[in-house]
Amino acid sequence: MSAVRxxxxxxxxxxxxxxxxxxxxxxxxVLVLVLIxxxxxxxxxxxxxxxxxxxxxxxxxxxxxxxxxxxxxVLDRDPAQRRRHAVxxxxxxxxxxxxxxxxSDFFLFARAAGPGVAAVCALACLPTTAFALLxxxxxxxxxxEPWRLVLxxxxxxxxxxxxxxxxxxxxxxxxxxxxxxxxxxxDTAQAFSAGLLEELGKGTAVVLLFLVMRNEFDDVVDGxxxxxxxxxxxxxMESITYMTNLYAIFTPENSGAAAAGFQWYARQVLGLFMGHxxxxxxxxxxxxIARQLPTPGKKVLAIVAxxxxxxxxxxxxxxxxxxxxxxxxxxxxxxxxxxxxxMTGPFTAGVIALLxxxxxxxxxxxxxxxxxxxxxxxxxxxxxxxxxxxHPWRRFLERYRALDRKGMAAYARVGRLQxxxxxxxxERWHRARQEIETPLEAEDELRREILVLRRxxxx
Amino acid sequence: xxxxxxxxxxxxxxxxLAFAAIGIVLLTAGxxxxxxxxxxxxxxxxxxxxxxxxxxxxxxxxxxxNTQTFARADDFAAVVDWSGLPDKITVQAxxxxxxxxxxGSVGPGHPSELRDHTTIPADVPPDLKFHLPGxxxxxxxxxxxxxxxxxxxxxxxxxxxS
Numbered sequence: 035m036s037a038v039r040x041x042x043x044x045x046x047x048x049x050x051x052x053x054x055x056x057x058x059x060x061x062x063x064v065l066v067l068v069l070i071x072x073x074x075x076x077x078x079x080x081x082x083x084x085x086x087x088x089x090x091x092x093x094x095x096x097x098x099x100x101x102x103x104x105x106x107x108v109l110d111r112d113p114a115q116r117r118r119h120a121v122x123x124x125x126x127x128x129x130x131x132x133x134x135x136x137x138s139d140f141f142l143f144a145r146a147a148g149p150g151v152a153a154v155c156a157l158a159c160l161p162t163t164a165f166a167l168l169x170x171x172x173x174x175x176x177x178x179e180p181w182r183l184v185l186x187x188x189x190x191x192x193x194x195x196x197x198x199x200x201x202x203x204x205x206x207x208x209x210x211x212x213x214x215x216x217x218x219x220x221d222t223a224q225a226f227s228a229g230l231l232e233e234l235g236k237g238t239a240v241v242l243l244f245l246v247m248r249n250e251f252d253d254v255v256d257g258x259x260x261x262x263x264x265x266x267x268x269x270x271m272e273s274i275t276y277m278t279n280l281y282a283i284f285t286p287e288n289s290g291a292a293a294a295g296f297q298w299y300a301r302q303v304l305g306l307f308m309g310h311x312x313x314x315x316x317x318x319x320x321x322x323i324a325r326q327l328p329t330p331g332k333k334v335l336a337i338v339a340x341x342x343x344x345x346x347x348x349x350x351x352x353x354x355x356x357x358x359x360x361x362x363x364x365x366x367x368x369x370x371x372x373x374x375x376x377m378t379g380p381f382t383a384g385v386i387a388l389l390x391x392x393x394x395x396x397x398x399x400x401x402x403x404x405x406x407x408x409x410x411x412x413x414x415x416x417x418x419x420x421x422x423x424x425h426p427w428r429r430f431l432e433r434y435r436a437l438d439r440k441g442m443a444a445y446a447r448v449g450r451l452q453x454x455x456x457x458x459x460x461e462r463w464h465r466a467r468q469e470i471e472t473p474l475e476a477e478d479e480l481r482r483e484i485l486v487l488r489r490x491x492x493x
Numbered sequence: 494x495x496x497x498x499x500x501x502x503x504x505x506x507x508x509x510l511a512f513a514a515i516g517i518v519l520l521t522a523g524x525x526x527x528x529x530x531x532x533x534x535x536x537x538x539x540x541x542x543x544x545x546x547x548x549x550x551x552x553x554x555x556x557x558x559n560t561q562t563f564a565r566a567d568d569f570a571a572v573v574d575w576s577g578l579p580d581k582i583t584v585q586a587x588x589x590x591x592x593x594x595x596x597g598s599v600g601p602g603h604p605s606e607l608r609d610h611t612t613i614p615a616d617v618p619p620d621l622k623f624h625l626p627g628x629x630x631x632x633x634x635x636x637x638x639x640x641x642x643x644x645x646x647x648x649x650x651x652x653x654x655s
Contacts, residue, residue: 211628211649212647212649214531214644215530215632215634215641215642215644216587216589216593216630216632216634217593217641218526219526219529220531220593221593222523222526222527222530223527225523226523226527253502254505282626282654283625283626283654286565286622287621319509323502323505323506327502327506332506335510336510340509340513342513342516342520343509343512343513343515343516345516345520346516346517346520347516347519349519349520349523350519350523353526384512388505388508388509391504391505392505394501395501395502395505398501
């Protein structure tokens with residue numbers, strides 16, 4: 035069997051780079067400048083642990099930026115070069131992660147708790163975060179996003195967004211505690227700081243992803259997936275930080291492990307989907323909706339709306355958390371669960387509502403496009419395949435039948451064929467909505483690829 | 494009905510805008526709360542914090558030099574000079590730990606009523622053996638209608654982790 039080139043994605047990139055790349059470069063440049071200025075300012079003025087973190091964390095941020103750039107090239111470049119780029123990106127990401135963990139550990143909290151504790155905390159958070167990423171990716175039932183981009187999004191959330199937040203919040207807090215009346219007003223100011231800075235930090239990653247990889251950013255569903263992935267990455271790193279911090283604080287009281295364990299439960303079980311993942315999913319939803327709106331004004335409004343909901347949801351949790359009575363004694367456990375459910379649950383329900391609406395729109399549009407493609411007689415989609423392709427469960431049964439008859443390779447081949455057919459339908463959908471800037475030839479190329487895949491799947 | 498009006502993306506867009514409207518209400522409520530607890534008040538008055546010193550809980554006496562940083566096991570207290578404040582105002586002095594919990598206080602009362610309370614210790618929270626680490630705030634606040642409206646003096650103290 036001959037090797038087959040991967041089918042062209044929905045909305046393949048044109049040869050000339052569109053203007054949004056320039057916007058992405060400008061945003062990235064501004065980010066780097068802000069990071070440098072912030073870190074130098076923090077280091078010079080605050081002379082604190084966070085200030086030192088700022089300075090040493092810059093290298094990790096630079097590594098992540100380069101790794102992201104290379105990881106994006108992995109998707110677009112010639113297949114022969116993909117592996118090389120993938121390895122380079124993985125190595126850089128690995129270095130950046132290690133560097134950040136080192137910085138975080140030694141200059142923030144683990145200096146007291148020890149790197150071993152930090153490693154245990156990271157290991158404890160890894161399975162839950164991986165599970166959540168798996169779930170988030172699977173909710174895009176029609177066209178799953180590439181793992182590489184989902185993981186890049188999570189890495190940005192974990193490393194870059196947290197770096198931005200440490201600097202911004204340290205600076206904000208140093209001013210707030212020196213000027214405001216301690217108490218509810220100061221708490222509210224810090225809640226605004228968390229809502230604004232953390233959502234802007236995480237949201238910037240989603241915006242950049244959209245600007246650079248719009249081919250993989252089809253609609254509100256994709257936006258929610260990428261947004262939630264960024265949030266999960268952020269939550270992962272924040273969980274480790276809080277766990278190591280509380281372990282260090284409460285170990286002299288002989289309750290370090292219990293404090294870290296409770297923090298793990300609160301952030302990695304109870305708040306896994308209902309915290310940062312929900313907030314940043316709104317940013318992604320706004321960008322995903324903007325992707326399909328006709329006028330620039332509406333696009334901007336949708337993106338701003340997504341940020342506003344994310345900031346408000348985050349702010350309301352941080353600001354009014356203490357007003358929610360959680361009871362005493364045995365009722366504390368019930369109270370903690372109720373608090374999360376009642377304070378963050380409505381926002382999560384909102385994301386789910388947008389997701390369901392988006393999936394319904396997407397499924398209806400793909401069904402229409404698949405039927406129309408079948409009617410052209412091109413052979414890319416056969417009339418009897420339409421009903422299968424429009425239902426995830428039937429698609430799975432089709433793959434399972436291939437597995438049953440001819441093994442795992444046949445399962446994979448049918449899977450690739452189905453993915454390519456859905457890519458084609460997605461491309462037709464965007465073209466019908468005039469949301470695409472690529473020439474019509476790309477669709478024909480995709481059809482040819484599908485015919486090759488069909489021949490392979492038949493053997 | 495035109496094709497644009499029936500566009501399902503418009504439904505998503507409007508739903509998001511409705512959520513954003515709720516978000517704006519929440520953020521506005523936050524701003525109102527902030528404005529309520531942080532009123533713009535500047536009396537021009539300044540209280541005097543003499544210093545923060547090691548503190549002996551048994552004798553109630555301070556010792557040593559005015560210090561910025563303490564270990565978790567150290568007991569410490571702020572010493573206040575109330576004499577510079579007019580007696581017509583109501584004040585209180587509070588210690589806040591790194592989690593913004595109140596861990597020591599005097600007042601509220603008129604400065605003359607507080608003259609016997611010049612040493613205000615930061616207490617170790619109940620059920621704990623040591624102070625929590627972090628940045629502590631000692632603030633002398635002016636009170637109006639039972640609510641702090643202005644910080645007349647402030648001192649930040651670091652309790653180290655180890």
